[in-house]
Amino acid sequence: MKTLEQWFEEYAVSHQNPKNKTIHYICVPSIYFSIVGLLMSIPSQFIGNTLKLNTPVIENWATVVLLFVLIFYIRLSFTMAIKIAIFSVICLFLNYYIGQILPLWLFSIGVFVIAWIGQFYGHSIEGKKPSFIKDLQFLMIGPAWVVENLFSRK
Template structure:
């Protein structure tokens, strides 16, 4: 199994262009946020009966999926799993309140689509294919790479 540093090194190869990096700093979190919103939009009747609660904030398909996502990161780094847990929690809370404004699935779909257009534009500038074309696990490495860059920047 690769270490987190090995994943980051491989991911960084197709993320050297300054503009592409800036685009990723916006679009990768937006995609993560929108996927959480899309998952929260799935009716959760099965989950409600399973856990005997109907609290939409924590009984939804996004939280169920994020448990698996956190496990993926725990296998790589306790610190990164903690960062992702904080970010994922903020995404769930943000989507909870976004759902009060309008149809969450539609808002999430728009964010998702716009962010992916940005991602592909960034890779066009970079001149390299997105990493996930090589390995789908890079879809989970991208958010960690962004958080790692945010938290490791000199002050």
């Protein structure tokens, strides 16, 4: 199993151009955020009836999926898992409030599509294919790479 640092080294190979990096710093969190919103949009009566917490921020499919996402990150780095967990909670709350104003599924699809267009534009600038074409696990490494690059003390 690769370490988080090994994943980052391999991911960084196709993310050298400063414009592409900037695009990724915006688009990767946006894609993550929009996926959380899409998952929150799935009806979740089963979860609500099981947990009976009466908290829509927690009782949804996004929370269930994010628990599995955190397992992936815990296996790589407990510290990174904490950082991703904090970002995930922010995504849950922001999506909840957006859903009070707009149709969340529609907003999330819009963000998702625009962010992916940005990603592919960034890779056209870079002149290299996105890493996830080689290994789908890079879809999980991207958010960690952004967190590491934006908030590390390096």
